[in-house]
Amino acid sequence: MGLKQRLSQKLQHLMDQVENQINTPYVLVHGCCSMEVENATSSTYDWRRLGFASPAKNIEDADVLIVGGWIHESFSEQMKSVYSQMRGKKSVIAIGACALSGAPYAKSGEKVIPVTDVLPVDVFVPGCPPRPEAILEAIQSVKKLQKPQKDHKAMLYEALRIRGN
Amino acid sequence: MFDITLNGDRIQKVKASWGQGYRPLWRVLENLEPHEAVIWSDRFSPMESIACEWALAMAFERPNGIEVPLRAQYLRSIYAEIQRIGWAFHTLSRVFKSVGHEVHYQCVMRLREHVFELQESLSGSRILPQIFCIGGVRREMSIGEAKKIKSFLLLLEYEIRLHLKRVSQDQMLLQRLRGLLPLTAEQCRQMKMGTVFSQASGHFEDLRHDEGYGVYDQMEVFYFKPKENPDWFDVKTQGDALARFRSLFFQIKQSMSLIERWVEKLPGGEIQASVNQCERLSQSVQVEGGSGLIVAKVTEKKIRLESHSMRLRPYIEHLLNQTLIDDMDLILAHLGFEEEEADLCGD
Numbered sequence: 001m002g003l004k005q006r007l008s009q010k011l012q013h014l015m016d017q018v019e020n021q022i023n024t025p026y027v028l029v030h031g032c033c034s035m036e037v038e039n040a041t042s043s044t045y046d047w048r049r050l051g052f053a054s055p056a057k058n059i060e061d062a063d064v065l066i067v068g069g070w071i072h073e074s075f076s077e078q079m080k081s082v083y084s085q086m087r088g089k090k091s092v093i094a095i096g097a098c099a100l101s102g103a104p105y106a107k108s109g110e111k112v113i114p115v116t117d118v119l120p121v122d123v124f125v126p127g128c129p130p131r132p133e134a135i136l137e138a139i140q141s142v143k144k145l146q147k148p149q150k151d152h153k154a155m156l157y158e159a160l161r162i163r164g165n
Numbered sequence: 166m167f168d169i170t171l172n173g174d175r176i177q178k179v180k181a182s183w184g185q186g187y188r189p190l191w192r193v194l195e196n197l198e199p200h201e202a203v204i205w206s207d208r209f210s211p212m213e214s215i216a217c218e219w220a221l222a223m224a225f226e227r228p229n230g231i232e233v234p235l236r237a238q239y240l241r242s243i244y245a246e247i248q249r250i251g252w253a254f255h256t257l258s259r260v261f262k263s264v265g266h267e268v269h270y271q272c273v274m275r276l277r278e279h280v281f282e283l284q285e286s287l288s289g290s291r292i293l294p295q296i297f298c299i300g301g302v303r304r305e306m307s308i309g310e311a312k313k314i315k316s317f318l319l320l321l322e323y324e325i326r327l328h329l330k331r332v333s334q335d336q337m338l339l340q341r342l343r344g345l346l347p348l349t350a351e352q353c354r355q356m357k358m359g360t361v362f363s364q365a366s367g368h369f370e371d372l373r374h375d376e377g378y379g380v381y382d383q384m385e386v387f388y389f390k391p392k393e394n395p396d397w398f399d400v401k402t403q404g405d406a407l408a409r410f411r412s413l414f415f416q417i418k419q420s421m422s423l424i425e426r427w428v429e430k431l432p433g434g435e436i437q438a439s440v441n442q443c444e445r446l447s448q449s450v451q452v453e454g455g456s457g458l459i460v461a462k463v464t465e466k467k468i469r470l471e472s473h474s475m476r477l478r479p480y481i482e483h484l485l486n487q488t489l490i491d492d493m494d495l496i497l498a499h500l501g502f503e504e505e506e507a508d509l510c511g512d
Contacts, residue, residue: 032211032292035255039281042274070189104205108196110189129292 023091023142027055028082029068033096033129037066040132050139059085064142067119068095068129070102073111076118083119091142094121095135097128104128171490179485183478194468199225199443202468204295206461209470211292212255215241215248216454217470218297220461223378225299228446235380236434237301242379243314243427244287244296246420250321251280252455252501253417256361259498260410264341272328276321283317286310301437311428318421325417326393345406346484346496353404356480359457359473361416361501365408372453380427406499456501474502 029037040047041055048054056062059082071079083090094115097103105112115121122145123138170178190209194202206221207214219241226233233241254277261270281291287310288294296302332338348358350368363370373381449462457473477500484500485493 032208035211035281035292038258039274039278042278043271044275044278104193104208105189108189108192110187110192112189131291 021143022051022053023064023139023146024053024056024062025064025066025093026059026062026082026086027066028079029066029095031069031096031098031129033068033098036129036132037068037095037135040135045132045136047136047139050136051143052139060087062086063088063090065090065092065119066095067092067115067121068099070098070105070112071115071118073113076113079115079118089146091122091145092119093123093125093135093138093142095125095127095130095138097126100124100126167485167493169490174490176485176488176490176493179482181478181481188470191467191469194470195466199445200299200440203297203299206468206470207293207295210454210459210472212252213248213454213456213459213472214293215245215296216452216459217461218295219245219379220450220452220459221463221468221470222297222299223452224448224450224461224463225443225445227450228448229440229443231300231438231440231443233301233438234435236432237436237438238380239427239431240302240306240436241297242381243306243424243431244294244302245379246424246427247280247283247287247314248294249420249455250417251277251284253361253413253420254280256455256498256501257410257413259501260342260495263494263498264338266335266338269328269332269335269338272331276324276328279317279320279324283313286313298437299443300440301435303437305436306431311431314424314428318425321421325414329414339407341495342407342410343405344403345492346488346499347403347405349404357458357473357476359453359455361409361412361455362457364415365412366404372451372458376451378452381423406495409499474500477502 027034027037039045052064063086065083065086067079083092092115094100098105098112099115102112102114106114123141125134125138127134166182168180168182169176188209190205193205197205203218203222203225206217209217225231254273258270258273258277261267261273284294285291287306288296288304296304348362348366350363350366352358353363353366353368354370360369360371373379445463445465445468447464449460451458451460453459454473457476458471459473460469460471462469462471481497481500481502485496488496
């Protein structure tokens, strides 16, 4: 294998690694929070620099679901179906007081439910609505969660085993 | 959700299945005291939250005979016009996004961010200012804040000049908007569409001008002529998307001109009237929001808020018929209509 081929293979490998680290979110946000999510995507805050792509148009392309705004009980089935269609290692970010707890509509007598009743949420972003900086912090938390964790115990046993030999 | 039947690339028939008509916010408002209800009402329409607060505050003030001090009237009008500028940028961003013009979209989003920042420094909140109370406003404006508004206007003047230069030379964008969804003055009147729409259709209806609430009594301001780019601001009356697009810029300049005058003339005095008792008496009040009328209806047991997009629902199917499928997003964006209303909250 020539140097040129090996270099191109290495580059391809690096490109694949970078692409694997980019998350594609699907935004399911309405109401006041949608303004701040839109701000987080725009050039002022720009979540792309943190490894988040532009919001996906198809659910199948997304691996992160961003949920915000009040959720009616009748909408829960649709949300589950959206979640089931996502690819790879899925993460859910819940944004704003309405999605987190149903507040301020929780006690209204309407069937408004928190998102935790429907989906497993990884990161919560409180606020009414939260600032774009808080959304960027949530993105970083998702990145940390998705990063493969080092098993320190196994590493220690491996080191001891090598030393014992 | 839209159920669309196509004939080629033209929409033959469209059926929209709307989310639930009843808003949970209405139920919340029913159980609150009047002064609390005013603060909560801004969640009804985030980009027109001040108009919502104003409409509900007036619906309590008028029947109870509460007179708002002059300084508070000035402050209310200033806050409302600042948010009006924010709404115009918001609508412009929707238009650019639906056309797919990323550069213009990002420019307008940056301008909208300036408005949010100003709102935060004036009221403490970027989107939901919660600044009104029955009988006045909840927060005083300091000399420093007035200076901030002035420097914001200077910055905006410069930014808009740059932006207009780019937009007015973009022939592809203008060509796309030309002739799209023409609305007649009569249609605007039927659908109770607001200033941007009525102005673009040649029938200038403005509740601020007609009703004269707040300090909108400076009539000549509504007929001002911007010194720069006079041709651009000479809004034509075809009623199409291009006329509405121009009208949006006109509205921004008009609001800037109004704010500038009011900050200069801001009188001293109280910012709240003393309110002994405020009862829920039947009243219906209309206030001009960015997109159109915000209507607050108060009875002994109910509080209802109505916005432009709610009233537009019966007409959307009719308006989308026989248009190109590619123009659908652009038409909805131009009407200030949030597509999410049809997508979410189904019942």
